[in-house]
Amino acid sequence: MRIARIAVDGRELHARADGDAWVPIEDPYAAFAAGTGAADTGERVDGCDATLLAPALPTVLVGIAQNRGAEPEPPLPVQAWLKSPRGVVPHGTTVRVRREAGRVVAEAEIAVVIGRDTGDPGDGLVTEANAHEFVLGVTAVNDLSYPDRAALDVRNFESKGGDGSTPLGPWINTEASIDDLVLRLEVDGEVVCDSSAQEMPVPVRESIAYVARWLRLGPGDVIMAGAPHSSHEVAAGSTVSVVVGGLRLETPLR
Template identity: 65%
Template sequence: MRIGRAVLDGTVRHVRLDGDVVRPVEDPYVALGEGRRPHDDGEAVPAADLRLLPPTVPTVLVGIAQNRGTSDHPSPVQAWLKSPRTVVAHGEPVRLRRDAGRAVMEAEVAVVIGRDTGSPENPDLTEGNAHELVLGVTAVNDISYPDRSTLDPRNFESKGGDGSTPLGPWIDTAASLDTGLLALELDGTRVCGTTVEAMPVPVRESLAYVARWVRLGPGDVVMAGAPLSNHEARPGRVVTVIVGATRLETPLR
């Protein structure tokens, strides 16, 4: 199932993609907690008539900053927090900062948490059962300004600009945490291509690490890092992040 969010009759609703139409559904997080698929809850609407919102509004947005086993990142896996206010929808233009140096697009797997992960001292989420606490996977572009990192090792400036987290458009509830395509395109030309399984730190390991230090809940997002899927871009380009079957487009201004 591919789940998103849209405004229907003036109300923000969860919807699922069904061919050329979208169908309103009940709260998918409630359904996941009860161990079932969400039921349809309204009339179908042509997909072309809707402007999708970000598929989730996270309270906690976590990035993975280090990926063990590469020459560039020899440190153990590390996480950092990003403001949820930076999240924008598929297709929404993003104005790059002109005072922060180079802008780099980072195509990443975004894992949407579906259930409370429990106390960090004894979390319910482990590497083995991570898929059971996840609603699904979507695409994210962690827009970054690496020239600021020498003065800002905590990523506050380099990753915190308005619109720096395009997310969506769909949460794929059937996507694997272990395999899948991960790619980046500029104006339709592929500039980076890798796979989820090629990432130095597996997604499951990153999720388990985060859950040992921060309690996550329904709708929260963990961005799994981009050691092999990043590329510089300038205003005027259209960036496409591909995660499995999900394509996230962002025009740069």
């Protein structure tokens, strides 16, 4: 199922795609926790009457570092960092490039949307083997970064923060595998990076288990799984597309 968040008539709704229309559904996280599918509400919304929102509203937004499949070898152990959820913007949102911050790099990543409470980190409820059982689905994310700032700010506050730094969407694919996904970055329609989940030194499920061992996650929280050969320098005036499986997230830059 493709689950989106839409705005229509002053309301914000979860909805599933049905051709060119949207069918509002009950809370997908409550349904996931109950082990059932989210039921339709009996309404139907024409696509042109709805505004597409970011598919999730994370309280916790975690990035996985050093998951690029590059030197040095062997790969570093899994590392994570926190990013402000306020930087999340929907598919199609125009993002202003910060000229004073130096180069800007787009990073195509798989975004894992947590479906239910992962429990007390000390309890070890989430393992690599069962990590998928806590995932509602996946979506695409563009981790817009300013690498020149990283030399002055090793905590990534400046290089990874700011308004519009995390385009997310367009919707959540609840049927996609977290183990085998195409991952591609396009700039103005040209493929500049072509990768996959399988090229990550740290598998997605290992990243989920690692984060859950240190931090309690809940419905709607997001883990950005890293950029294996999927980052490229970009500039204002370009449109950046992140492709994850059958999802395409587009972000114009100005």
